[in-house]
Amino acid sequence: MGNYTELLRLLAYLVGIIAFAALNAAYLVWLERKEAAHIQRRIGPKEVGPYGLLQPLADGIKLMTKQLIVPAGADVILFKVAPLLILAPAIASFVTIPFSETLVARNINLGLLMIFAFASLNVMGVLIGGWGSNNKYAVISAARAVSQNVAYEIPMLITAITMVMVAGTMNLNEIVMQQPNIFKWYIFRFTASPLMPVAFLIFFICSLAETNRAPFDMAEAESELVAGAYTEYSGMGFGVFFMGEYANVVIGCSLATILFLGGWQSPFGVPADAHWSLFLFKPGILWFLIKLYLLCFTVIWVRWTYPRTQFYGLLNLSWKYLIPISLFNLLLTGAMLKVFQS
Amino acid sequence: MSGYFNDLFSGTKSLAVGMGITLKYFFEPVVTLQYPHETLKMTPRFRGHIDLVKDEETGESKCIVCGMCQKACPSGCITVEGEKKEGAKKKTLSSYTLDFTKCSLCGLCVENCKPEAITFSKDYNLAGPSREAYVFDLVKRMKERCSP
Amino acid sequence: MSHLAQTQTQETFVLNLGPQHPATHGVLRVKLVMDGEYIVHAEPVLGYIHRMHEKMGENRTWAQFMPNTGRLDYLSALSYNFGYAAAVERAAGITVPERAEYIRVITTELNRISSHLLWFGAFVLDLGGFTPLLYAFDDREQILDLLESVTGSRLTYCYFRFGGVYNDIDDNFVPGSLAFIKRLRARMPMYHDLVTKNIILMKRLIGIGPISAEMCRRYGATGPVLRGSGVQFDVRKNEPYSVYPEFNFDIPVYHECDSMARYMVRMDEIEQSMRIIEQACNKLPEGPIMAEKAPKIIKPAPGDYYFSVEAARGSFGVRIVSDGTNTPYRLKLRSPTFSNLSLFAEASQGMLLADALALMGSLDLVIPEIDR
Numbered sequence: 001m002g003n004y005t006e007l008l009r010l011l012a013y014l015v016g017i018i019a020f021a022a023l024n025a026a027y028l029v030w031l032e033r034k035e036a037a038h039i040q041r042r043i044g045p046k047e048v049g050p051y052g053l054l055q056p057l058a059d060g061i062k063l064m065t066k067q068l069i070v071p072a073g074a075d076v077i078l079f080k081v082a083p084l085l086i087l088a089p090a091i092a093s094f095v096t097i098p099f100s101e102t103l104v105a106r107n108i109n110l111g112l113l114m115i116f117a118f119a120s121l122n123v124m125g126v127l128i129g130g131w132g133s134n135n136k137y138a139v140i141s142a143a144r145a146v147s148q149n150v151a152y153e154i155p156m157l158i159t160a161i162t163m164v165m166v167a168g169t170m171n172l173n174e175i176v177m178q179q180p181n182i183f184k185w186y187i188f189r190f191t192a193s194p195l196m197p198v199a200f201l202i203f204f205i206c207s208l209a210e211t212n213r214a215p216f217d218m219a220e221a222e223s224e225l226v227a228g229a230y231t232e233y234s235g236m237g238f239g240v241f242f243m244g245e246y247a248n249v250v251i252g253c254s255l256a257t258i259l260f261l262g263g264w265q266s267p268f269g270v271p272a273d274a275h276w277s278l279f280l281f282k283p284g285i286l287w288f289l290i291k292l293y294l295l296c297f298t299v300i301w302v303r304w305t306y307p308r309t310q311f312y313g314l315l316n317l318s319w320k321y322l323i324p325i326s327l328f329n330l331l332l333t334g335a336m337l338k339v340f341q342s
Numbered sequence: 343m344s345g346y347f348n349d350l351f352s353g354t355k356s357l358a359v360g361m362g363i364t365l366k367y368f369f370e371p372v373v374t375l376q377y378p379h380e381t382l383k384m385t386p387r388f389r390g391h392i393d394l395v396k397d398e399e400t401g402e403s404k405c406i407v408c409g410m411c412q413k414a415c416p417s418g419c420i421t422v423e424g425e426k427k428e429g430a431k432k433k434t435l436s437s438y439t440l441d442f443t444k445c446s447l448c449g450l451c452v453e454n455c456k457p458e459a460i461t462f463s464k465d466y467n468l469a470g471p472s473r474e475a476y477v478f479d480l481v482k483r484m485k486e487r488c489s490p
Numbered sequence: 491m492s493h494l495a496q497t498q499t500q501e502t503f504v505l506n507l508g509p510q511h512p513a514t515h516g517v518l519r520v521k522l523v524m525d526g527e528y529i530v531h532a533e534p535v536l537g538y539i540h541r542m543h544e545k546m547g548e549n550r551t552w553a554q555f556m557p558n559t560g561r562l563d564y565l566s567a568l569s570y571n572f573g574y575a576a577a578v579e580r581a582a583g584i585t586v587p588e589r590a591e592y593i594r595v596i597t598t599e600l601n602r603i604s605s606h607l608l609w610f611g612a613f614v615l616d617l618g619g620f621t622p623l624l625y626a627f628d629d630r631e632q633i634l635d636l637l638e639s640v641t642g643s644r645l646t647y648c649y650f651r652f653g654g655v656y657n658d659i660d661d662n663f664v665p666g667s668l669a670f671i672k673r674l675r676a677r678m679p680m681y682h683d684l685v686t687k688n689i690i691l692m693k694r695l696i697g698i699g700p701i702s703a704e705m706c707r708r709y710g711a712t713g714p715v716l717r718g719s720g721v722q723f724d725v726r727k728n729e730p731y732s733v734y735p736e737f738n739f740d741i742p743v744y745h746e747c748d749s750m751a752r753y754m755v756r757m758d759e760i761e762q763s764m765r766i767i768e769q770a771c772n773k774l775p776e777g778p779i780m781a782e783k784a785p786k787i788i789k790p791a792p793g794d795y796y797f798s799v800e801a802a803r804g805s806f807g808v809r810i811v812s813d814g815t816n817t818p819y820r821l822k823l824r825s826p827t828f829s830n831l832s833l834f835a836e837a838s839q840g841m842l843l844a845d846a847l848a849l850m851g852s853l854d855l856v857i858p859e860i861d862r
Contacts, residue, residue: 039364040624041373136505140527140843214618215690223513223616224844305364306357306690308618310844311527313693321350353689363684364621373628387642387657416554448557448648453656462642 013105017094021087024250025243026056028296035297036304066235074232075132082129082229083237086244089118093251098173100264100285111172112160115255116153119210122248123149126212126219129241130229141228144311145219148209151315152216155322156206159199162330163259165337166192176263185267187260191340193333195325200260202326204295207252209314211245214303218311253295257288261295264288389447390463392420394438394484403484404459407433411451411460419444420451435481442468442476502530505843509538513616513847516857520834520850522843529846532838534831540861547821552578552788553652555821560646562825563859566605567647568598568637569801575650576731577797577808581790582652589777590654591733596667596770597637597649599763603674604633605802606756606763609854613753614685616851617694622685629677632670636663653784664771671764678761686757695750699849701837702747709836710829713804714759715853718752720745725800737769749852756854789816803827803854825859 030045030052037044045052070076096111098104108114123145130142166186167175179185186192187200209216220228230241257263266287309317375382384390392411397404407424419441424433452460460480470476508519517538523531543562547555559574560567572594579586586594607630611623634644640659641649649656685691701711703719716723724741726734742758744751790812798807804826811820830853838846 039368305360310694356687356689385639389642446557
């Protein structure tokens with residue numbers, strides 16, 4: 001009997017996660033279009049539904065009804081597998097994300113490690129899609145994506161290691177529980193390292209690069225490579241790439257929220273009198289989503305502000321700035337932990 | 343080494359300034375016109391395609407069929423035909439055809455028209471199903487425009 | 491990859507950039523021989539939008555060619571109107587009244603600003619930044635509104651006539667222009683903060699795409715490309731025409747020879763154009779807008795005439811050969827972008843693809859002008 005409920009629970013989560021990823025992709029596109037529009041002093045989608053809220057639906061229907069064209073000379077299997085290779089790991093990563101104290105599909109002790117493992121699969125999708133397309137722009141894009149990811153995983157992982165050192169666990173839910181109010185969020189945990197805000201920034205920049213978001217979207221680079229690895233994709237093939245991209249953005253932002261911004265914890269902490277507490281003061285999914293979408297908002301905001309970096313500029317940034325600084329932060333954190341804890 | 347940190351700080355600052363500017367504009371009102379719902383009024387000198395001007399006295403076109411517009415047109419898109427009615431001194435206009443597909447909206451025809459018989463239309467919402475839809479019979483258009 | 495051409499020394503492949511490519515802004519095609527992401531050899535392929543403008547000129551009267559000039563470079567059409575009108579006026583010996591010259595200068599400089607603003611937006615778009623384009627369009631729209639109320643058209647103006655201009659300016663034009671200058675002056679610091687001083691943009695432009703003055707000379711490059719290479723050459727100063735000598739303005743010159751220098755030249759030119767417009771608006775004389783003696787049917791005396799003006803992209807020259815009839819015997823248009831593009835092949839050698847596109851953007855290409 002116990003096995004059944006567990007199975008049902010997992011199934012419910014599976015459906016929930018897929019629905020969440022799909023809805024997210026749809027409404028992040030809406031948010032992206034609206035936000036870009038207002039930054040550029042336009043209105044953006046407004047005709048389909050109130051505030052254009054049904055626009056993603058219309059877009060989805062349009063994408064789904066379009067023909068899937070496989071270009072001549074393409075490697076059919078690789079070409080068709082590639083979009084799934086981007087989306088599937090992203091969805092799998094949602095399994096360990098704690099949306100609230102109890103709302104987590106699988107509370108794995110190595111949750112952080114698992115997410116990074118899946119995140120590194122993401123680049124495979126771009127590589128295979130680019131290679132399988134039989135398009136030179138796509139191949140250039142694939143090569144760019146690979147070297148970009150190699151450069152960016154290093155500072156990201158160093159920062160993650162720092163966080164694991166501070167938290168002492170890789171269980172995401174436990175990491176969140178260690179940050180009960182705003183002063184104890186890891187971004188402001190100056191007793192662990194005075195460079196914590198910088199570490200957050202590095203993590204954020206790396207997750208932008210990991211997810212191929214502007215200003216590091218050299219793999220897509222529409223003004224150079226047409227659409228990079230996605231050039232030859234049509235209809236839902238393209239749509240799935242998009243869903244994958246936005247799912248990855250959400251994963252990156254959730255991870256930043258969990259590691260630095262206290263996850264589902266409320267910034268005000270839990271008041272002593274629990275009966276009195278307003279909804280706002282309660283820790284839970286609401287706070288998680290607020291923080292998550294504020295970060296997503298920032299990701300989009302960044303995209304519509306900056307020009308794209310050049311390739312060597314990106315590598316310079318990574319090797320000259322991010323890696324030394326994050327390494328320094330790692331050493332500093334280690335030393336400070338030793339001093340303060342012993 | 344100082345260049346290294348200089349780059350780091352000035353670079354970060356420039357990025358922050360950029361974000362500030364876009365955020366400022368994010369909260370400012372939109373400047374676009376919601377086109378199909380709102381439209382602009384064309385300026386008085388707007389050069390659309392040409393239209394014939396009606397002579398208020400006679401109710402006919404002011405055109406004297408001199409053919410200057412036809413001669414001036416660089417693209418050869420105007421065809422004017424007139425006939426001499428019995429007993430009349432001058433020619434009267436029988437047909438005025440504008441092939442708008444060729445027109446480059448230069449305005450040379452209007453400039454060359456002595457009796458000011460042609461004027462620019464303010465119509466800019468032009469769409470049609472075929473090429474032939476743009477061969478305008480201006481006499482017919484004038485009559486349609488003037489009849490209520 | 492079946493298209494990879496194997497050579498003994500290196501593995502290269504041909505990348506076909508265009509005619510439909512987001513960065514070429516038109517139907518330009520560049521055949522790139524690439525070694526990885528490095529360009530080994532670039533070959534611009536032209537002719538996709540060739541319309542035989544020069545031949546068309548031989549088949550119509552002098553006045554009838556005027557609309558064509560606006561269709562060469564549709565972004566600064568008035569400079570081209572200006573060049574052609576002035577060339578024919580020189581041939582036919584027509585003197586233009588002063589008021590008309592002032593109006594020509596004001597409208598042309600407004601047009602230059604609008605062209606530079608559009609280039610600014612499109613250039614940053616090439617570099618991957620979308621938002622500045624829309625801000626630039628917002629400002630450019632004000633100019634188009636001003637010009638539309640005077641000329642009746644927003645893009646291909648066809649406003650000048652032999653001996654003057656088509657319409658006098660309306661009451662709103664001078665105050666409107668001055669108000670626009672005030673607005674743009676207030677906006678320029680924002681552009682510099684958002685774009686010019688942005689570290690990403692600086693890293694992408696400084697030192698990228700060097701074009702020496704010597705290379706400009708060999709290819710005949712003019713305009714901001716030449717001035718970005720440290721040569722102070724501007725037809726408005728070096729070979730003054732119209733009423734330009736009456737105004738006080740500078741020719742911005744940068745000696746760095748890189749994409750950033752060309753960028754800065756154009757941004758500074760916006761300011762200089764604003765200065766010219768201000769002075770012209772304040773000094774605008776009363777009087778006729780058309781030469782009284784201008785003949786209705788132009789028949790220049792037989793001969794060979796040349797006139798060049800400073801268009802937004804460089805020096806635009808019109809050479810006309812007249813045989814005394816009412817149509818040109820030969821009409822040769824010297825368009826600046828053609829020369830500016832020609833140096834792309836040499837300048838882009840050994841560059842990364844993304845840098846080469848930054849270089850191409852900094853040349854400010856308008857394809858219909860190259861192909862004519």
